[in-house]
Every structure is written in structure tokens, then in C-alpha cells.
Amino acid sequence: MKLLVVNGPNLNMLGIREKGIYGSETYEDLLRLIQETAEENGAEAEVFQSNHEGALIDRLQQAYFDGTQGIVINPAAYTHTSVAILDALKAVNLPAVEVHISDVRQREDFRQISYAGRACIKTIMGKGFLGYREAIQFLIQNAKGE
Numbered sequence: 001m002k003l004l005v006v007n008g009p010n011l012n013m014l015g016i017r018e019k020g021i022y023g024s025e026t027y028e029d030l031l032r033l034i035q036e037t038a039e040e041n042g043a044e045a046e047v048f049q050s051n052h053e054g055a056l057i058d059r060l061q062q063a064y065f066d067g068t069q070g071i072v073i074n075p076a077a078y079t080h081t082s083v084a085i086l087d088a089l090k091a092v093n094l095p096a097v098e099v100h101i102s103d104v105r106q107r108e109d110f111r112q113i114s115y116a117g118r119a120c121i122k123t124i125m126g127k128g129f130l131g132y133r134e135a136i137q138f139l140i141q142n143a144k145g146e
Helices: 027-040 053-063 076-080 083-092 130-144
Strands: 002-007 044-049 070-074 096-100 122-125
Touching: 002 053, 002 130, 027 044, 027 130, 053 070, 053 083, 070 083, 070 130, 096 130, 122 130
Parallel strands: 002 044, 002 070, 070 096, 096 122
Antiparallel strands: none
């Protein structure tokens, strides 16, 4: 199974930013976890990160044409603002799981809205990096009909 993992703005700063919320593990640690999880489950995962909304949308649209079979997406701050990312997810119509490292339900009021989540079959939050592992495993099991 070919998966695309899309990470939004500031996730490249993991291990540096707001350690009380996001922990001290780095973005490189996250990349390793994603690749290990994909390999352990017989899947291929490409990871794409950008701080730019248009680049995220372009990569989501490309997924429609490149054989991607499932999407794990952490739109980060764009979760709460981007109807354009929602529309891109709806346009490609691939099974997608929304992931958030922190539990956004326990955070600021403005974080209570998730546009991207409206196009996702599942949302996982508050499990740290392990949320990505759960999302990958869920997509693989979902594809197998388990």
C-alpha cells in the first residue's frame, strides 16, 4: 500500500517548539517512526511537509495521480483555517486520517474547529507521535477490509 503523510506548518520544528505541548522528540524522530511503521506493515510511506498552504494542496492533488492509496494528514494550524485543504482532500477522495500530536480538544477555543477532519474517515489526537502509527495501521487495515 502506498501512503502519503502530509505535515503542515511548524511541524518541522518539533523538538524545538513548545516542548510542553509537543514533547522533545524531533521531526527526524517522527520521520523514522513513520518509515518503520510503514515497513513493518508492508506499506510504503512518503512524507511531505510544508509551511505553505498551496504546497500542501498541490501535494494532496498530486496524490490522486501518483498511485497513493491513503493519506495521513496533520494540517497543523491549517486544520482550523483552511477550507482549501478540506476541498483538496474531498477532490482526491482518498481515505484519509487526520492526526494531531496534542489533544486539540484541550486547547484554545479556535482549535476546536477542524475543516480537514470533515473529509477524513478518522481523527486521532493526543497520542503524540504514536498517533501516526495508529493512523498508518488503520489505513492498512481499512484497505484490507479488516
